[in-house]
Amino acid sequence: MAAQTHMATQAQPPRLVAPEGVSAASGSMFAEILWVAGRSLRKLTRNPMVLFFSLMTPVIWLVLFSQMFAKLFAQGASGGVALPYDYVAVMLPGVATMTTIQSASQSGFGMVADIESGFMDKFFVSPIRRSSVLSGKLLADGLRMAAQATLILLIAFFFKLVAGWRIPFATGILGAALLVVLTAAFGVAFSGLSNAVALRTKNTEATMMVSFSLTFPLLFLSTAMLPKGLLPGWVQAFSAVNPVSYLADASRDLILTGYDWAEVGSAAVAIVILGAILNGFAVSAFRAQGK
Amino acid sequence: MASKQQEPGAGADQSNGTGGDGAAIIAVQDLVKVYGGGHGPGRQEPVRALAGLGFSVKAGEFFGFLGPNGSGKTTSIRIITTLLAKTSGTVRVAGYDLEREPEAIRRVIGYTGQSIGVDGELTGRENLTLLGRLYHLPAATVKTRVEEVLTVLDLTEAANRPAYTYSGGMRRRLDLGSGLLHYPRILFLDEPTTGLDPQTRNAVWEYLRHLHKEQDMTIFLTTQYMEEADQLCQRLAIIDKGQIVAEGTPAQLKAEIGADVITVRIPRDAAFENARDRALALVRGIPTVKRAAVFDEGISVHAENGGATLLDIVRMMDAENLPIHHVALSHPSLDEVFLQHTGRAMRVEEVKPMSRMPFNRRRR
Ligand SMILES: Nc1ncnc2c1ncn2[C@@H]1O[C@H](COP(=O)(O)OP(=O)(O)O)[C@@H](O)[C@H]1O
Ligand SMILES: [Mg+2]
Numbered sequence: 001m002a003a004q005t006h007m008a009t010q011a012q013p014p015r016l017v018a019p020e021g022v023s024a025a026s027g028s029m030f031a032e033i034l035w036v037a038g039r040s041l042r043k044l045t046r047n048p049m050v051l052f053f054s055l056m057t058p059v060i061w062l063v064l065f066s067q068m069f070a071k072l073f074a075q076g077a078s079g080g081v082a083l084p085y086d087y088v089a090v091m092l093p094g095v096a097t098m099t100t101i102q103s104a105s106q107s108g109f110g111m112v113a114d115i116e117s118g119f120m121d122k123f124f125v126s127p128i129r130r131s132s133v134l135s136g137k138l139l140a141d142g143l144r145m146a147a148q149a150t151l152i153l154l155i156a157f158f159f160k161l162v163a164g165w166r167i168p169f170a171t172g173i174l175g176a177a178l179l180v181v182l183t184a185a186f187g188v189a190f191s192g193l194s195n196a197v198a199l200r201t202k203n204t205e206a207t208m209m210v211s212f213s214l215t216f217p218l219l220f221l222s223t224a225m226l227p228k229g230l231l232p233g234w235v236q237a238f239s240a241v242n243p244v245s246y247l248a249d250a251s252r253d254l255i256l257t258g259y260d261w262a263e264v265g266s267a268a269v270a271i272v273i274l275g276a277i278l279n280g281f282a283v284s285a286f287r288a289q290g291k
Numbered sequence: 292m293a294s295k296q297q298e299p300g301a302g303a304d305q306s307n308g309t310g311g312d313g314a315a316i317i318a319v320q321d322l323v324k325v326y327g328g329g330h331g332p333g334r335q336e337p338v339r340a341l342a343g344l345g346f347s348v349k350a351g352e353f354f355g356f357l358g359p360n361g362s363g364k365t366t367s368i369r370i371i372t373t374l375l376a377k378t379s380g381t382v383r384v385a386g387y388d389l390e391r392e393p394e395a396i397r398r399v400i401g402y403t404g405q406s407i408g409v410d411g412e413l414t415g416r417e418n419l420t421l422l423g424r425l426y427h428l429p430a431a432t433v434k435t436r437v438e439e440v441l442t443v444l445d446l447t448e449a450a451n452r453p454a455y456t457y458s459g460g461m462r463r464r465l466d467l468g469s470g471l472l473h474y475p476r477i478l479f480l481d482e483p484t485t486g487l488d489p490q491t492r493n494a495v496w497e498y499l500r501h502l503h504k505e506q507d508m509t510i511f512l513t514t515q516y517m518e519e520a521d522q523l524c525q526r527l528a529i530i531d532k533g534q535i536v537a538e539g540t541p542a543q544l545k546a547e548i549g550a551d552v553i554t555v556r557i558p559r560d561a562a563f564e565n566a567r568d569r570a571l572a573l574v575r576g577i578p579t580v581k582r583a584a585v586f587d588e589g590i591s592v593h594a595e596n597g598g599a600t601l602l603d604i605v606r607m608m609d610a611e612n613l614p615i616h617h618v619a620l621s622h623p624s625l626d627e628v629f630l631q632h633t634g635r636a637m638r639v640e641e642v643k644p645m646s647r648m649p650f651n652r653r654r655r
Pocket of ligand 1: 326327338339340358359360361362363364365366367
């Protein structure tokens with residue numbers, strides 16, 4: 001690093017005095033959120049492997065389950081009557097839900113990394129609103145989860161075309177878009193938990209623990225993997241209060257049968273309640289930073 | 292260095308001097324910070340990190356906090372830069388009250404923390420551009436400014452590389468640059484050269500001197516290095532265990548000692564304390580000795596005519612078979628100032644940069 005030594009002597013340091021009329025100001029919250037979100041999304045593109053592997057798991061699930069349990073399901077669900085769709089069609093919304101829950105439960109990792117590296121301090125010494133830091137991150141997370149759900153649907157559609165998977169896509173593109181929006185919104189709501197734990201503990205392991213210990217129970221004690229009728233009684237009872245079920249039921253109808261606005265409505269309500277509670281925790285943990 | 296520069300749009304520090312003496316751009320009174328002591332499962336023993344700090348920095352001054360690891364430097368700087376809540380006390384920066392107007396303070400200060408807050412996945416240019424935008428400067432201004440800062444820090448060639456490919460020195464420079472984008476009036480630097488190789492350290496010193504001299508920027512720096520404080524700071528406060536133990540220009544502080552300094556280090560074996568006490572008694576009998584005190588590695592002696600006194604000490608200790616590990620004669624330096632005020636030799640502890648591994652010990 002020979003160049004370092006003359007860094008100070010070569011050039012003049014930047015002017016201290018701002019050009020006429022230029023000074024740090026306060027400004028639009030919208031712009032702040034976009035900068036913060038833009039940074040997160042840009043980081044994502046720098047890590048194509050992470051993106052790739054976050055989609056590997058759902059694809060493996062789709063392929064495995066479509067093969068393994070197809071027969072079992074066909075018999076169990078219909079009592080011998082042939083169904084107009086494969087088990088993979090039942091699984092598909094569940095896999096999208098699972099992926100989004102996984103992403104959401106990892107949402108806090110970035111937060112911990114920024115706190116540990118000191119980058120978060122850069123946000124905090126700047127005059128932007130503190131809320132913009134959290135909102136920007138949620139926006140980026142939401143967009144990422146929407147992209148993941150979209151890709152999962154596209155992959156399933158691809159297999160429908162080339163491998164003859166019987167997936168009705170009953171509501172077409174618009175319904176698929178609605179599914180994507182619901183799924184991403186659920187993810188944003190659920191990520192409040194991970195962010196709250198991350199901000200309270202500032203510890204990656206603790207954040208990871210929460211994600212691992214919650215993801216699978218929440219998924220399997222819901223209607224995400226199997227429709228309600230095929231679940232054991234006690235699981236049915238739990239799944240009725242599990243917000244994941246509301247997302248799964250609404251999504252499944254969008255794929256299998258058609259719009260069921262009552263279900264979409266209850267999913268939206270579940271998402272809003274979950275989001276308000278969990279992100280409330282995250283906001284209060286965020287406010288406690290530097291206390 | 293007292294001349295003021297015009298700064299359109301940047302606050303009212305000198306005119307409405309509501310916070311004590313008008314020339315002070317940073318004024319701190321009775322600052323106390325107690326960590327922890329909360330309730331619930333996360334409860335920790337309370338740590339009194341700052342025990343009533345008071346000091347002020349004049350506009351345009353290069354001011355330093357010199358203190359060992361754990362003395363409260365980071366805590367102070369994080370409170371003053373609005374990053375950490377204080378327990379009690381008052382702080383005014385550029386005329387703004389810390390409690391009531393933190394946003395106003397954020398607009399006029401630049402901050403470079405102890406851990407390098409650079410996003411490794413973004414390029415150098417992207418790092419600076421993002422941080423510049425956070426100050427709501429016009430996009431075109433940010434663009435020119437980023438190029439300016441990159442040039443000054445000699446990072447133009449590496450500007451399009453992800454920052455994780457940078458050397459430690461380059462990352463530190465990028466971090467320094469990120470505190471300058473919005474034309475701050477006061478620059479806060481928390482141990483800016485800790486962990487740097489001597490060459491890069493010198494370059495950073497040059498750069499900071501330049502910033503300060505040519506541009507009349509107020510700089511508040513913390514350091515564990517005597518030499519750094521001596522070289523850079525016009526005025527400094529020595530901080531130990533959350534308290535300011537001495538304050539003044541480096542020359543004033545050294546003049547307080549008013550004598551040559553002899554340090555005798557004694558092997559730290561089982562007989563250490565006895566040998567040290569005996570040596571102290573012997574030394575106190577020498578007429579040229581003005582002051583003598585023990586410290587954790589031996590004794591420290593202030594004496595006129597240091598050379599001759601040193602010989603006397605060695606002879607007398609030798610005559611009694613007292614072991615000597617190391618003897619040094621020096622004209623007063625900040626080391627002696629520190630020793631005199633704290634009773635301990637100052638030792639630099641490099642704080643390891645945080646690793647980027649996900650499995651990390653919790654930190655704050
Ligand atoms: N988050 C914290 N919780 C509890 N104690 C802390 C925390 N941060 C710092 N301390 C303690 O406060 C004291 C001052 O620390 P610090 O300001 O980091 O010192 P320095 O920067 O001079 O090394 C130390 O005793 C340190 O252990
Ligand atoms: Mg420190």
